[in-house]
Amino acid sequence: MVKKVDVKEIIDSLGMSYKIWGKLDKRVLAPSPINEGREDSLSFCSKEGDEAIEMIRASKSGVIICSDEIELSEQDYQDHTLIQVNNPRLAFIRILEKFFATTPEYGIHPTAVIDPKARVGNNVFIGPHSYIGECEIGEDTIIYGNVHIYSKTKIGKRVILHAGTVIGADGFGFERNETGGLEKFPQIGGVVIEDDVEIGSNVSIDRGTLSNTIIGQGTKIDNLCHISHNVIIGKHCVIIALSMIGGSTKIGNYSHIAPSSALMNKIVIGNNVLVGMGSVVTKNIQDNLVVMGAPAKPVRDNT
Amino acid sequence: MVKKVDVKEIIDSLGMSYKIWGKLDKRVLAPSPINEGREDSLSFCSKEGDEAIEMIRASKSGVIICSDEIELSEQDYQDHTLIQVNNPRLAFIRILEKFFATTPEYGIHPTAVIDPKARVGNNVFIGPHSYIGECEIGEDTIIYGNVHIYSKTKIGKRVILHAGTVIGADGFGFERNETGGLEKFPQIGGVVIEDDVEIGSNVSIDRGTLSNTIIGQGTKIDNLCHISHNVIIGKHCVIIALSMIGGSTKIGNYSHIAPSSALMNKIVIGNNVLVGMGSVVTKNIQDNLVVMGAPAKPVRDNT
Amino acid sequence: MVKKVDVKEIIDSLGMSYKIWGKLDKRVLAPSPINEGREDSLSFCSKEGDEAIEMIRASKSGVIICSDEIELSEQDYQDHTLIQVNNPRLAFIRILEKFFATTPEYGIHPTAVIDPKARVGNNVFIGPHSYIGECEIGEDTIIYGNVHIYSKTKIGKRVILHAGTVIGADGFGFERNETGGLEKFPQIGGVVIEDDVEIGSNVSIDRGTLSNTIIGQGTKIDNLCHISHNVIIGKHCVIIALSMIGGSTKIGNYSHIAPSSALMNKIVIGNNVLVGMGSVVTKNIQDNLVVMGAPAKPVRDNT
Numbered sequence: 001m002v003k004k005v006d007v008k009e010i011i012d013s014l015g016m017s018y019k020i021w022g023k024l025d026k027r028v029l030a031p032s033p034i035n036e037g038r039e040d041s042l043s044f045c046s047k048e049g050d051e052a053i054e055m056i057r058a059s060k061s062g063v064i065i066c067s068d069e070i071e072l073s074e075q076d077y078q079d080h081t082l083i084q085v086n087n088p089r090l091a092f093i094r095i096l097e098k099f100f101a102t103t104p105e106y107g108i109h110p111t112a113v114i115d116p117k118a119r120v121g122n123n124v125f126i127g128p129h130s131y132i133g134e135c136e137i138g139e140d141t142i143i144y145g146n147v148h149i150y151s152k153t154k155i156g157k158r159v160i161l162h163a164g165t166v167i168g169a170d171g172f173g174f175e176r177n178e179t180g181g182l183e184k185f186p187q188i189g190g191v192v193i194e195d196d197v198e199i200g201s202n203v204s205i206d207r208g209t210l211s212n213t214i215i216g217q218g219t220k221i222d223n224l225c226h227i228s229h230n231v232i233i234g235k236h237c238v239i240i241a242l243s244m245i246g247g248s249t250k251i252g253n254y255s256h257i258a259p260s261s262a263l264m265n266k267i268v269i270g271n272n273v274l275v276g277m278g279s280v281v282t283k284n285i286q287d288n289l290v291v292m293g294a295p296a297k298p299v300r301d302n303t
Numbered sequence: 304m305v306k307k308v309d310v311k312e313i314i315d316s317l318g319m320s321y322k323i324w325g326k327l328d329k330r331v332l333a334p335s336p337i338n339e340g341r342e343d344s345l346s347f348c349s350k351e352g353d354e355a356i357e358m359i360r361a362s363k364s365g366v367i368i369c370s371d372e373i374e375l376s377e378q379d380y381q382d383h384t385l386i387q388v389n390n391p392r393l394a395f396i397r398i399l400e401k402f403f404a405t406t407p408e409y410g411i412h413p414t415a416v417i418d419p420k421a422r423v424g425n426n427v428f429i430g431p432h433s434y435i436g437e438c439e440i441g442e443d444t445i446i447y448g449n450v451h452i453y454s455k456t457k458i459g460k461r462v463i464l465h466a467g468t469v470i471g472a473d474g475f476g477f478e479r480n481e482t483g484g485l486e487k488f489p490q491i492g493g494v495v496i497e498d499d500v501e502i503g504s505n506v507s508i509d510r511g512t513l514s515n516t517i518i519g520q521g522t523k524i525d526n527l528c529h530i531s532h533n534v535i536i537g538k539h540c541v542i543i544a545l546s547m548i549g550g551s552t553k554i555g556n557y558s559h560i561a562p563s564s565a566l567m568n569k570i571v572i573g574n575n576v577l578v579g580m581g582s583v584v585t586k587n588i589q590d591n592l593v594v595m596g597a598p599a600k601p602v603r604d605n606t
Numbered sequence: 607m608v609k610k611v612d613v614k615e616i617i618d619s620l621g622m623s624y625k626i627w628g629k630l631d632k633r634v635l636a637p638s639p640i641n642e643g644r645e646d647s648l649s650f651c652s653k654e655g656d657e658a659i660e661m662i663r664a665s666k667s668g669v670i671i672c673s674d675e676i677e678l679s680e681q682d683y684q685d686h687t688l689i690q691v692n693n694p695r696l697a698f699i700r701i702l703e704k705f706f707a708t709t710p711e712y713g714i715h716p717t718a719v720i721d722p723k724a725r726v727g728n729n730v731f732i733g734p735h736s737y738i739g740e741c742e743i744g745e746d747t748i749i750y751g752n753v754h755i756y757s758k759t760k761i762g763k764r765v766i767l768h769a770g771t772v773i774g775a776d777g778f779g780f781e782r783n784e785t786g787g788l789e790k791f792p793q794i795g796g797v798v799i800e801d802d803v804e805i806g807s808n809v810s811i812d813r814g815t816l817s818n819t820i821i822g823q824g825t826k827i828d829n830l831c832h833i834s835h836n837v838i839i840g841k842h843c844v845i846i847a848l849s850m851i852g853g854s855t856k857i858g859n860y861s862h863i864a865p866s867s868a869l870m871n872k873i874v875i876g877n878n879v880l881v882g883m884g885s886v887v888t889k890n891i892q893d894n895l896v897v898m899g900a901p902a903k904p905v906r907d908n909t
Contacts (some may be wrong), residue, residue, distance in 0.1 A: 090781045093781055093789050097790070102794070111414070127754075129735045129754075131430070131431045131448045146449060148467055162775040163756070164810070169504040170463075186400050200810065200812075203505075204504040224808075226526045236782075241850050259868055260850045262545070262563035264580060280581035294581050432735045449752060451733075469770045472806060475829070484802075485824055486703075507770070513637055513642075514642060529828075549883075563866075583866070
């Protein structure tokens with residue numbers, strides 16, 4: 001099971017331009033944090049300048065991917081093979097993805113319950129104790145165990161849903177009647193999760209009231225987030241743990257919601273917005289702003 | 304599966320007084336948001352005055368329920384059949400509930416595990432992969448899948464529990480001993496969920512320490528809320544997503560806790576209180592107050 | 607099933623020094639809150655001074671454990687048997703634990719799915735619909751139902767995991783590439799949960815990126831908390847409901863994180879720190895401080 005990866009294989013898989021220093025005939029067995037490495041480890045350095053030099057010199061990792069802005073001296077690459085690129089973290093990710101990451105083998109666990117009317121694409125994994133209602137699931141999607149997907153959900157390709165997540169439960173809509181009691185607004189919409197979305201564990205995404213709740217292509221949602229009915233999230237957004245997106249709120253593309261934030265219902269968040277940790281957002285936010293606090297206020301441009 | 308509903312059936316099901324304008328011989332096939340409707344759609348308009356007129360004129364929905372305070376002119380009901388009532392949203396809810404909402408068919412899914420000592424009422428639905436301990440469950444209750452109910456829980460009639468919710472796990476009670484270690488306070492109480500309660504997905508409601516945690520009749524709890532041991536919530540309250548109710552705290556009737564709020568343990572929240580989004584409530588709150596902020600302070604009356 | 611416990615058995619099980627007043631030949635059938643007791647109830651009084659005297663006199667509980675600093679008069683122990691100790695709550699906990707608490711019988715529920723490579727210790731309980739990946743689980747551990755444990759998790763002895771909890775899902779790591787898209791940082795580390803940890807329901811603890819996420823011995827985590835990748839929590843800490851611990855953050859020993867708090871990633875929280883409810887912690891916190899607010903600031907010593 002141990003993989004040996006040659007330096008040559010590494011540089012062939014970077015997908016970006018590089019410079020390389022030191023011995024080329026090395027092999028690595030495992031990725032490692034730069035400060036925990038060994039001679040057969042591959043690491044990356046996320047720092048720049050003197051701080052980077054210091055980390056590299058202190059590291060025992062055999063092969064290190066680092067920034068192409070660092071000025072290296074011969075001493076640095078005597079003990080390590082150094083690969084310089086524009087974005088070391090991204091380069092490291094690609095090597096991990098290619099040589100060291102594991103994903104579940106395709107297949108549907110025998111304890112999973114799939115509605116006979118569900119349409120499940122090729123090469124899909126569905127884990128133990130998951131339930132799939134009358135849904136559509138695109139190819140190459142991974143649904144871990146103990147996930148519950150109500151009917152009227154449409155899931156794209158290459159989506160990942162982690163354990164304990166619930167998609168398509170009723171949105172929270174009630175109206176007080178003459179006696180003060182709460183009458184339920186029937187929730188008859190669905191959920192659309194576009195391609196390349198990843199959703200963490202124990203997340204709740206509610207179905208739309210009459211139309212759909214939509215999670216745009218490439219967006220990533222962390223654990224324990226709540227996405228209310230009729231929310232529309234754009235493409236390539238990041239919604240971090242324990243955040244709450246109120247009903248019918250719209251978020252543009254490339255926006256970033258830091259952990260434990262709460263976004264009021266029926267507001268519009270622009271593109272490339274950054275909402276700071278623990279913020280309470282009560283108003284529309286224009287494109288390219290960083291907002292923070294409770295209530296959240298703009299603190300600077302995000303450009 | 305397509306339903307055709309006559310205007311006459313609609314007005315017979317409103318349960319409130321109305322005025323009607325335009326053609327009476329229409330049929331609708333589906334409910335729709337007012338701005339997405341078609342000739343065979345039923346919609347409602349939640350606005351008043353000129354704003355309402357503008358929405359109605361722009362809408363393609365064949366039948367629209369709107370406020371009885373709007374002054375309509377003949378032009379408005381040439382293209383639409385208009386039904387005027389005091390609360391259009393509530394009227395629309397009742398039509399949805401009667402003609403368009405679906406609920407799971409009664410029955411216990413074969414993968415659900417029910418303790419042999421549990422007492423389950425008639426017409427109950429229990430979804431896949433749910434577990435019911437030694438509990439009592441009233442008639443007409445819907446328990447979706449992947450729900451986990453510990454023993455000593457008593458659930459009323461017409462209750463709805465969404466997927467991933469956990470009822471009756473141990474409350475969080477520990478005492479530091481002489482060495483600084485934490486000794487567990489055994490949690491031997493139960494949970495009582497009264498009639499007509501609805502609880503969202505991935506909610507956690509803990510058992511009482513010695514007595515019961517109680518959720519009062521008609522109260523609605525949204526996704527990902529935490530209800531600690533010995534909490535007592537009154538009737539017809541609303542607790543919205545990601546809110547936290549601390550141990551032994553009491554909430555009166557008709558109160559509204561907005562999303563992402565945190566209520567300290569051992570406090571008393573009155574009747575008809577409104578706690579604003581993201582508030583941190585550290586003290587008792589009297590009846591009929593709106594409170595906000597961290598720490599939460601009264602901002603106005605809620606009457 | 608009803609237990610009768612003699613006063614003599616009670617005092618033998620306190621594990622601390624005591625004084626006793628009143629009749630010694632009593633029996634109790636059940637523990638009870640002091641204000642809900644009956645002649646055959648055992649209760650404790652957590653108050654001091656006049657307040658304690660008042661509670662004791664008003665109580666109908668036959669046997670009451672109270673503080674050894676209360677000055678009792680003969681009148682007080684005519685109706686009750688009174689046991690005075692230094693820490694009445696801790697004494698009461700020990701009696702509950704010994705005579706009244708119930709834990710699930712050992713065994714693995716037939717619907718639980720255990721990876722054939724998992725190593726499960728003796729006297730372990732695993733509840734219905736739980737999934738255990740390629741993990742190691744120590745003896746006397748209780749894993750309730752609907753729990754999902756990914757591979758590469760190591761769980762110690764006497765650990766308790768409540769229903770709906772997910773251990774070892776991928777940490778949330780993504781890097782924006784040249785086109786603004788998000789590439790996943792493969793998460794290949796694991797989770798280590800040391801002995802005597804208890805974790806509430808619907809908690810999410812992510813695997814480390816390259817190394818492990820670690821929950822230290824004796825630490826207790828409440829419902830709906832999020833513990834990010836690479837977090838290291840020390841021994842005997844308390845993390846209360848709906849709290850969020852950001853990636854790579856370290857927490858020392860004996861620290862207390864109150865509910866609905868958010869701790870930034872990559873910070874260091876010392877030993878014996880108290881973080882107040884709803885705080886947003888953005889910086890390192892030294893030992894023995896109480897911090898509060900958003901952003902959290904020191905308000906006093908915790909000694």
